[in-house]
Amino acid sequence: MAMTEASGGPLALGLDIGGTSTRAVVIDRAGRRLGTGRADGANLTSHARDKALDAVSAAVSAALATVSPASVRAAVIASAGDNNLNRPEVASALASRWAAAGLTCPYEVVADAVAAFVAGTPSPDGTLVLSGTGSLAARFTDRRPAQIIDAHGWLLGDLGSGFFLGRSAVQVALAALDRHTRPGPLGLAVLQTLTGATDFDPASRQVVSDLVLAVHAKPPVALAALAPLVTAHAGVDPEADRLIAAAAATLLDQTSMVRTAGDATPIVLAGSLLTTDTPLARLVRSGLAATWPSAAVGVALDGAAGAAWLAARSLDAAGAERLHAALFG
Structure with a gap:
């Protein structure tokens, strides 16, 4: 009714x-x-x-x-x-x-x-750190963005985002294949997900071509769907750990650009990579707590x-x- x-x-x-x-x-x-x-x-x-x-x-x-x-x-x-x-x-x-x-x-x-x-705080002032398909850090005053870092989209930025992790994972696989070496666990997972390949000659250029074609067959933003492969390989593949650390460092650096060291206003985490228990979220939370120990950290769900x-x-x-x-x- x-x-x-x-x-x-x-x-x-x-x-x-x-x-x-x-x-x-x-x-x-x-x-x-x-x-x-x-x-x-x-x-x-x-x-x-x-x-x-x-x-x-x-x-x-x-x-x-x-x-x-x-x-x-x-x-x-x-x-x-x-x-x-x-x-x-x-x-x-x-x-x-x-x-x-x-x-x-x-x-x-x-x-x-x-x-x-x-959605993450009743306070009118504070900071937002977002990592989903895209990414940004922003300072809010009276619930209006006073400063935003990044949010430039996949072509120009989003450097701590799911898109960044997904594209970087493909690059990891391609770099190994260009060296005629078998990719590590993350690269192999990317190949299997995008091309179905499991048994292949790493020196074959056809494998590279198949991977490149599979990526270009979808909209660029679809690379963000590979981010869970990266987080799933944390602690398993050093390349995954490197990418996650790079994304976390970017987000924390961007946060420091919009937030002074003594700021005690709340911090809101948004985007699926920061609102769920991912390795990226854990690194970002740890960095936020180290720099802004007095700030409450909430999530926007x-x-x-x-x-x-x-x-x-x-x-x-x-x-x-x-x-x-x-x-x-």
């Missing part, structure tokens, strides 16, 4: 658009999640426009399946590559999709980092809910603190 405004007041919609997945959630003023949706990645930096907007439509439609779109009175769209959504041709196409979903409320576009930060909270706050600023506690504990 569809919810109506009369049954619980105006609703808020949050949308979190990433490179790997797109998530939507509708909440009421008590913080109850009344509808959720999930679809493929829709970051316009790494996905074609129509494919990305199809994913947005799918996630929003699923979230609205059990609520009345007319009851949604505010919305925030948090997106990696958020400036793409403000390009006139994209904004026009998105507005058409919005109306087709039955939504009549306006929406605000913010960076995905903003939604992640507010639901960027869509962070976006929804931002939207709901515009409807009821006085109840924002209570709503945050209801949504995130």
Whole structure:
């Protein structure tokens, strides 16, 4: 049965658009999640426009399946590559999709980092460190990014990200094959995953060609899917340890660029590589604790809910603190 405004007041919609997945959630003023949706990645930096907007439509439609779109009175769209959504041709196409979903409320576009930060702490000030498909470090003042390091996308940056780890893992395999040597455990896992090869002559150029073709047959951002191979080989292959250490060092260096040594404001970790118990997360946590021992470290597990909270706050600023506690504990 569809919810109506009369049954619980105006609703808020949050949308979190990433490179790997797109998530939507509708909440009421008590913080109850009344509808959720999930679809493929829709970051316009790494996905074609129509494919990305199809994913947005799918996630929003699923979230609205059990609520009345007319009851949604505010919305925030948090997106990696958020400036793409403000390009006139994209904004026009998105507005058409919005109306087709039955939504009549306006929406605000913010960076995905903003939604992640507010999902990880009730504090208005602090630091966000993110490593998922992409990566960044950011300093927040009054819940607005005052400084961001990286977040430049796979072609120009994301140096502590899942994409960085995945691409580097392929490079490890290629470097061994170029030397006519059999790759180590990580390189072998990359070859088997991408080409199915298990028994091969490392001096054969065909093996190299097959691997290169397999990589180029998919969108570049798909290399991020290889990051779990790297973390799974921590302690097994020195190459995996080297890559993870490099990613951790990059993230910690970037954090030091946006955060002074004596800063005691909270630190929020975001992205699957930092919010789960990965070797990268452990190294980053250890480095953060060594440099900022007085800072609380939280995790952002639901960027869509962070976006929804931002939207709901515009409807009821006085109840924002209570709503945050209801949504995130």
